[in-house]
Amino acid sequence: MTAFEQLMAYERDTQALGQIAGRLGWDQETMMPRGATGQRGAEMAAIESVLHARRSAPQVAEWLEQAEAPDEVGAAHLREIRRSYDRTIKVPADLAKKLAQVTSEAQGKWAEARANEDVAAFLPVLEEVVALKREEGQALAAGGDLYDALVADYEHGTTSSEIAKIFDAMRPGLVDLRARVLDKPAPQGLSGRFDEKTQMQLARTLARTFGYDMAHGRVDKAVHPFSSGSGLDVRITTRTSETDPFNCFYSTIHEVGHGAYEQNISRDYLLTPLGRGVSMGVHESQSRIYENQIGRSRAFTGWLFEQMRDSFGDIGVSDADAFYAAVNKVHNGYIRTEADELQYNLHIMLRFDLERALMQGDLEVADLEAAWNDRFEADFGYAVDKPSNGCLQDVHWSVGLFGYFPTYSLGNVYAGCLHEALRRDVPKLDTDLAQGDTSAATGWLGEKLQQHGGLRSPRDTIAHAAEMEPDHAPLMDYLEQKFGALYDL
Amino acid sequence: MTAFEQLMAYERDTQALGQIAGRLGWDQETMMPRGATGQRGAEMAAIESVLHARRSAPQVAEWLEQAEAPDEVGAAHLREIRRSYDRTIKVPADLAKKLAQVTSEAQGKWAEARANEDVAAFLPVLEEVVALKREEGQALAAGGDLYDALVADYEHGTTSSEIAKIFDAMRPGLVDLRARVLDKPAPQGLSGRFDEKTQMQLARTLARTFGYDMAHGRVDKAVHPFSSGSGLDVRITTRTSETDPFNCFYSTIHEVGHGAYEQNISRDYLLTPLGRGVSMGVHESQSRIYENQIGRSRAFTGWLFEQMRDSFGDIGVSDADAFYAAVNKVHNGYIRTEADELQYNLHIMLRFDLERALMQGDLEVADLEAAWNDRFEADFGYAVDKPSNGCLQDVHWSVGLFGYFPTYSLGNVYAGCLHEALRRDVPKLDTDLAQGDTSAATGWLGEKLQQHGGLRSPRDTIAHAAEMEPDHAPLMDYLEQKFGALYDL
Structure with missing residues (x-):
């Protein structure tokens, strides 16, 4: 040898x-x-x-x-x-x-x-x-x-200054968009109680709909949903709440994005250094585009509306447009993982700044709760009511995942670029999604990005698939258009 | 250091x-x-x-x-x-x-x-x-x-000749007892369908009743029930059949015997060479005494009868005596794990002789099925009808567990010795068991045997606990008395 x-x-x-x-x-x-x-x-x-x-x-x-x-x-x-x-x-x-x-x-x-x-x-x-x-x-x-x-453990080839630059460029726009949206009347939400077993059944249907392969995976419950494993054994988790089925369904689609990425990497790379998602940011680009740009699109939610009515009967909204508005409702809330697409990145920026300060010695652990609560109130306009809604909500720091949080928003930025390219290459996308057929979208992602695993650097992986250098403009444009239309701005 | x-x-x-x-x-x-x-x-x-x-x-x-x-x-x-x-x-x-x-x-x-x-x-x-x-x-x-x-990998300090000697000594008595029992009218069995979720609930109750600690374990389903792990994380599995709830309950009690042994080993031995059950034979002595000498006793089955009636309503037998006879019914059957206490050892002797011949080169793999079927018919008096009832029924050989089977019957022999000593030391045993209280029995086993883990050799572990050298006489006496009384011999 x-x-x-x-x-x-x-x-x-x-x-x-x-x-x-x-x-x-x-x-x-x-x-x-x-x-x-x-x-x-x-x-x-x-x-x-x-x-x-x-x-x-x-x-x-x-x-x-x-x-x-x-x-x-x-x-x-x-x-x-x-x-x-x-x-x-x-x-x-x-x-x-x-x-x-x-x-x-x-x-x-x-x-x-x-x-x-x-x-x-x-x-x-x-x-x-x-x-x-x-x-x-x-x-x-x-x-x-x-x-x-x-x-660099999670996103090699970038620095926290570069990340801060992107975040700083996005933040005023997000704060402004959020303020304009929350000035408008809130759309109706779902109402009723949603049987948790039925939620898990529909969650498994959604997983399969997005191409998740059950012969090489499984879906279980966990407090904080996550995906795990590469190659032939890629497991995902989700959670249920009797009053909030979207939490279950969109956690599932999100984790399916991660899981399908791992499952779709070329089998030639099995148990090699290239046989895993290349970085957390690129991983998150997959989970986010599955969850948001595809899963929360007007076209796909039209199909999901019918599925939910079949499973649960009356769900408190009368038609597909109202359902789309409910899925994308911008609402006050404390929990990152329950945040809407618009405000999510503000939650990340909070954590990024705090953990960066903790690591750089500018913030003591003893002062963490106060710093969190001050920053949250400054960004969101209301006070944290209890630790489980504040600095105790995420598992990450207990696991030692410092430097991981910013990759969530990098993933959103990447997803924005990929979504723009996907729409360009697959004009019939909305027609498919309206039938609950994600195969053109997931197939495009599989071919352009997922199969390559760790072959290229994170940045080059995105650039190769989207045919553009990563940039936050597509994401900001997408958010502005989507929420502008939804809220009559 | x-x-x-x-x-x-x-x-x-x-x-x-x-x-x-x-x-x-x-x-x-x-x-x-x-x-x-x-x-x-x-x-x-x-x-x-x-x-x-x-x-x-x-x-x-x-x-x-x-x-x-x-x-x-x-x-x-x-x-x-x-x-x-x-x-x-x-x-x-x-x-x-x-x-x-x-x-x-x-x-x-x-x-x-x-x-x-x-x-x-x-x-x-x-x-x-x-x-x-x-x-x-x-x-x-x-x-x-x-x-x-x-x-020696499963039972160190013994040889296959010594084992063959014990088996040869037991076999005529077992064949004779079996023939006399099967000459008698068969007792009534259970009838009806038994909801599998309810079975799992009662299985978990039984596990706790026998002292299994759920904070350091869990109960799942598997095709072939087993227990796994030592110390603070000891998991057991069981299986359910809609028509045969005893399969679930006695598999559970059996695996709890294994699991409780591991859980009860002194914490001083955690993650040391002494922190596991000392041998497969001694392990099996625990699972068997839990399952048979305790779990299938007249006293304990009286309590179980009430539990089953509470869970399932009419179960097809009218009183505790008839229930005891049903639990201990001697019946024809192909499957080792479903065999009654009397015939079980004949299943083991079959496997012991075949695998010994395979290993010693006296039997080819190609001839295994024929050899199995011939031997089965010779011992049990009827022919194997399909491979899943014959040489494909056990997982063991696929896992490479050659030399493991004989430890099941050694475990029965050990359990016979321990049971004799337990009865001597705990005269009120049946009074407790009739109330579903196993604590005196499991406490005695914990103190005399389980806590010591691998401190002594397998043989000395039994000798220390039972205060006698291992011998097959107590088991044979116990079987003769129990089935003699049950079948009016």
């Missing part, structure tokens, strides 16, 4: 172990007995330690030095293995192990603190997480910006 | 990784999407390869040489680590990896072949498994009997 072949065989096992670690995360959120938290921490620490050792093994450096890529794909493999190796050797094994253990425990404490509305119970372990992440960021940044180094 | 402490820290991670591998097995049987089989094979192979490397690392041998046990428990740790190390270095890493991969695939093929009644579709992969297991046995036996070497 050549050095390249040896490296690829080794990498295959590493990827397989990474899949196992991911599945443990799925299990923890869906199936694990509550009392198993402590043992799971030890288990996660053990497998993270194995992964760390494999990724940073001197043998990998030797193979990288000797390996010759047989082709362009091979070169991409080597590029990604090198990036992972360079990243990994900067973080001491003990730190990686400690992080796995503390964040595993922190998730349990976060869930408890959230249930009890008790920020103080969460802060000590969050303090530990923040300190460890700063330590990790410092090790990674090697003198540079430690938060940028963390962002 | 001393060599002993370093070794124990290392061992803790190895145990944690072993727990992860076990949980993947659970996932595969309960949750995994059907299309994920191939990828899961690669995942299992990767983690088995990691485990193999850790267990056979030269560093372990060095630590073992230098380590000094601080006390009796420390000495037991070292003894078990040494046994694992000696066992592991005998098997080449490639063979271990190949076995993991082939058996993972074989499980999928077995399930399909079983569903299609297609033995031929299963034989090629079984052939591969048998060849690999023989190779493994040869490596382990180092010139000795290769089947004995495989048995």
Whole structure:
């Protein structure tokens, strides 16, 4: 075997172990007995330690030095293995192990603190997480910006200054659009109670409608919906609320966007460094375009309206236009994951600024709740009423995901670009969507973007598919047009 | 850190990784999407390869040489680590990896072949498994009997000749008792249809009644019920049949016996070599005494009769005596896991003799079905009607579990000894059981046996708890008395 072949065989096992670690995360959120938290921490620490050792093994450096890529794909493999190796050797094994253990425990404490509305119970372990992440960021940044180094874990090839520039350019427009919309009369919402089993049935129908492959996946419930796994085993989760079926359906479509991306990557890349979504931002572009530009379009909601009437009978709105308005209702609210398409990015900008300040040492964990509440009131015009509606609402920080939040809005920006190109290439799109047929849209995304996995950089992945450099203008135009029409602006 | 402490820290991670591998097995049987089989094979192979490397690392041998046990428990740790190390270095890493991969695939093929009644579709992969297991046995036996070497993986400190001696001693008595019982009129069975959701509810009640801790476990469905995991995360499975609720309830109680054993091991042994049930035979002694000597006793079935009437209304038998007879009805049947307490061991002896012959080269895989069917007809007096009732009924061989079957009957023998001692030490047992209170029985087992985990050898574990050397006489006496009384012999 050549050095390249040896490296690829080794990498295959590493990827397989990474899949196992991911599945443990799925299990923890869906199936694990509550009392198993402590043992799971030890288990996660053990497998993270194995992964760390494999990724940073001197043998990998030797193979990288000797390996010759047989082709362009091979070169991409080597590029990604090198990036992972360079990243990994900067973080001491003990730190990686400690992080796995503390964040595993922190998730349990976060869930408890959230249930009890008790920020103080969460802060000590969050303090530990923040300190460890700063330590990790410092090790990674090697003198540079430690938060940028963390962002690179989720979206390589960008910096927090670049992100801040995009966010700053979008924000005045969003604030203005939001103000104009909320000045108008609110459309009618749904009313009634919606059986949760029926919701799960329709959620599974929606998943299949968007091309999610149940032979290589499954749908379960979780407090915070997520998707997990790559290749032949890609699982998604959703949640139900008796009074808010849209939460279930659009969480499902969102996670299907993530899951279908993973399922549609070329099987040639199975258990290789290219066999996963290339970045969190690109991932989010898929979940968002499935959820919003397709799932919340006038055409698709016309079909969904009929489905919901078939499943639930009278749902409190009388026709498809009113249903479309209800789906896209702009409303006050505290929860990011329940936010409408228009205000969502403001929730992200809040988190981006706060976590950037936490990481850069400009904000103490002890002051986090106050900072959150002040910023929220400034942006949204009303005060946070309880921690579960404020700084305890998201699981991310307990898991150590600092640098992850901005990728949600980057994903929206990317989705805007892809949507513009999709409309150009598939003129009959609305005709299809009105019949509940998403195949032209998902097929276009599969061919232009999803199948390529990690072959290109995040930015080039979008540029290749959309045939334009990523830019926030298409998203802003789309939002302005959509909500302008909906609210008679 | 001393060599002993370093070794124990290392061992803790190895145990944690072993727990992860076990949980993947659970996932595969309960949750995994059907299309994920191939990828899961690669995942299992990767983690088995990691485990193999850790267990056979030269560093372990060095630590073992230098380590000094601080006390009796420390000495037991070292003894078990040494046994694992000696066992592991005998098997080449490639063979271990190949076995993991082939058996993972074989499980999928077995399930399909079983569903299609297609033995031929299963034989090629079984052939591969048998060849690999023989190779493994040869490596382990180092010139000795290769089947004995495989048995030692499940029940160390015994040989297949010793087992054959016990089985030979029991068999005439079982055949004779069976013939006398089946000469008598059959008692009435249950009748009606039993809602499967209600069965699962009562199954969970039964699990709790037998002391299974839901905060550290969960109950799911699987084709072939099993238990999985140690310490703080011990999961069990069961199955339901609309016409046969006993299948669900006694599978549940059986698996609770396994699960409670794992849950009740001293927390001091968590993620150490002593933190698991000491052997399959001792494990089976727990599942069997829960299921049979306790769960199928006249006293406990009196309580269960009331529970079932509360849950299902009329169940087709009129009083607790008739219910007791129905629970313990001796009936013709093909399926081991549905066999009654009396005939069960005959099913095991069949498998023991066939797999021993397969391993020793006296039987070809191609002749397995014929050999199974001949032996079955000779022992039970009627012919196997289809492969799913014959040689395709059990998952074990597809998983590579050769040497495992005999431990089921060893477990029955052990359970007989423990039951005799339990009755002696807890005279009020039947009074408690009649109220659905198993705490005196499970408490006795917890204190005498379960808490000690792997501290003593399998044989000594039983001898310590029962205060007698393991012997088949108590089991045979118990069966003779129980079925003699039930069938008026």
